[in-house]
Amino acid sequence: MIPPSTGKPFAISTSLTIIEDVACTGCGCLCDDLRFTIDNGRITKAERACELVHDFFLSIGDVTRPSATIAGQPAAWTDAISRSADILRAAKSPVIFGLSRSCTEGQRAAAALADFLGATIDTTASACHGPSILALQQVGESTCTLGEVKNRSDLVIFWGSNPVKTHPRHFERYSVEPRGYFTPTGRAGRKLVVIDVEPNETTAKADWPLIIKPGYDFQAISALRMLLRDIEPPPGEYGLPLDTLKQLANTMKAAHSGVIFFGYGLTRQHQPHRLVEILLRLVTELNDHTRFYARRMRIPGDVAGADSVLCWQTGYPFSVNLAAGYPRYNPGEFSAGEMWANGEADAAVLLGSEGVASLSPDAIAGLSRIPIISIDYPLPQTGLERSGLSPAVSFTTDIYGIHRSGTAYRMDEVPIPLKAVLPSHYPSDAEVLDAILNQLRG
Ligand code: SF4
The missing domain is CATH 3.40.228.10 (Dimethylsulfoxide Reductase, domain 2)
Incomplete structure (x- = not known):
């Protein structure tokens, strides 16, 4: 039986800390009553975490990936930012896709980059709800x-x-x-x-x-x-x-x-x-x-947040094109999967690549023909890897709600604060996107 929450972290010894009321972004429920025991920089106990996420929380720290790669090889972060900026500068029709495993901070940075580029921005909602x-x-x-x-x-x-x-x-x-x-x-x-x-x-x-x-x-x-x-x-x-x-x-x-x-x-x-x-x-x-x-019933952790941030930033929830200098909304025409399948995009930024698995074979084939900038959490296998695709540039980022604080939206559009419970190892996705945008702005 877990005692009632005090809502505050407390240390049992110098290395053991209990953190109450942690929010989980494993699905749209965003349960915000988890109780973590942290020992020497690892989660050793994740009470109230369901079977979908329990082992994941305990395994955080097992996977280490380079902060950045270019053509599959570890690269300096600044070189990867420059390479990403070069790809996007040369692109006439880039598509930014994903967003539902991020949180408000990353989604807002993605919208700002899309606005600057005149890109299409789409979320996993276009293939789900x-x-x-x-x-x-x-x-x-x-x-x-x-x-x-x-x-x-x-x-x-x-x-x-x-x-x-x-x-x-x-x-x-x-x-x-x-x-x-x-x-x-x-x-x-x-x-x-x-x-x-x-x-x-x-x-x-x-x-x-x-x-x-x-x-x-x-x-x-x-x-x-x-x-x-x-x-x-x-x-x-x-x-x-x-x-x-x-x-x-x-x-x-x-x-x-x-x-x-x-x-x-x-x-x-x-x-x-x-x-x-x-x-x-x-x-x-x-x-x-x-x-x-x-x-x-929303499945990905912050897909409701992706809808909300895009609505707030562009007026529309998904499948938004900014090439005309103002937002245009047309699911189908401006859905990432269709654009890739029809050969209408010449670069892709994936903010979390797990949504790629739900795309059609034609969309995945189209994606394989253009340079991909992939931004993912340190997972054993990314969605891109599961789909047999290789990014031109990849970045590994901290996990919101684990290494970084932020805001995610529950499936009923209620905003839930996310806590940082472990030390940060990587940049956040918002920092990666902001650095690319700054490089593009010169
Ligand atoms: S995966 Fe969903 S149901 Fe399970 S703890 Fe996390 S938010 Fe709750």
Whole structure:
């Protein structure tokens, strides 16, 4: 049992330090209650860290990489900055991509570099929840913070999302188990419905698991919208039996406060923005009957921050082109994957390269033909290496929330402060980007 947090670091001996309330950027939950024991400059105990990140925290320090490389060989940092500036100076259409494993400081520096270059800047959202963002720009979003869910929701629905695997502490901290102001009995007072195309770790925990026919979510949501209006859906295929959908519509209307968390199961289907659009309409219409919310299940740690910083800096959340001297937003045309696949970019800056793995083979092939400047944490294997790509220049940076303080945004767009808990070994990504920008400015 971990004693209550004091919120302050304290030393047990000269070399052993306990740090409370550390935030984790392993996923969009951004749990900020971790407790680290630091011994001789290493994390030796990471309490409350889930299985996704526990071993990673304990292994920090095992991997050492050169601060900079040029063509795969260790290089002086200043030479690598100069080489990067040369690549970007010669480029007519550079693309800056990633951002979701950084934090506000790095994202802001990336936007400044893109602005100076007249580059395209895009985040991992374009390959993940981009369609959801397009949908909410069309029809709005009846949404809330995770604190609101904890304190109010007695009906929790996960649709196309498997949080037990992807967000292991989501149930415990926000959605299912915690006791809140209007949910004093915690798990016992909540009904958990999970809708997915096959049984998984989350359907196994549901009060009411619903296995929907693949590709029929649109029809099921359309039928629910009819049922809310007391219209009998015509005979047809709805992915779930009509009686089940009637029961679900009644359960939704009867809730005191409901929420639908939706994930990649919806955003990776055909016409995903249309699918999310009618889901958001359904949730808005449910508010004629009761309090109801929708929330995206964001996976990468600070992808919500990347959206927020780009919106703040350019007015748009992803796929932004600055070549005209003002921001232009057009997902598809200015999405990094499409630009690389179509041969429309002649240099790439990857701010965290793990998102490369989710790109199409054509995009990866296009990326292999242009010079890449890669900025990554000291990981055993970067996303670029996993994809078989070699950067022209690479930089290794400190990890925000471990070596550097900063700000990251939880999946519900709540900003969470990140602490520095270990000594710094490398520059931050913001320092790398600022140095490149300064070199370009001469
Ligand atoms: S659920 Fe996510 S944020 Fe929380 S400890 Fe696990 S990886 Fe970190």
